[in-house]
Amino acid sequence: MTLQLKVSNMACSACVTTxxxxxxxxxxxxxxxxxxxxxxxxxxxxxxEAAVKEAISLAGYTVAQ
Structure with missing residues (x-):
């Protein structure tokens, strides 16, 4: 499955790595x-998609709806 998600508070390369x-x-x-x-x-x-969004949220980032 291919997903494209918007993560509004991803600001730098460290965020990308996390x-x-x-x-x-x-x-x-x-x-x-x-x-x-x-x-x-x-x-x-x-x-x-729900599992991926949850993983990103648990890492401290907000996935846009």
Missing amino acids: ITNAITVIDPTAKVEADSKTKLVNIETQQS
């Missing part, structure tokens, strides 16, 4: 591309 790590914890094979300028995270994953 979000990427949070997603790979729940899906080690996920491919994650995050851009702190556009605030978009593109994810190829086998996990559900």
Whole structure:
């Protein structure tokens, strides 16, 4: 499944790393591309959208609706 999520409080490369790590914890094979300028995270994953959003939220970031 391919997801594109907007993470409004992703501000820097450290944020990108934290979000990427949070997603790979729940899906080690996920491919994650995050851009702190556009605030978009593109994810190829086998996990559900809800699981990915929860992982990002638990890492301290807000996923836009």
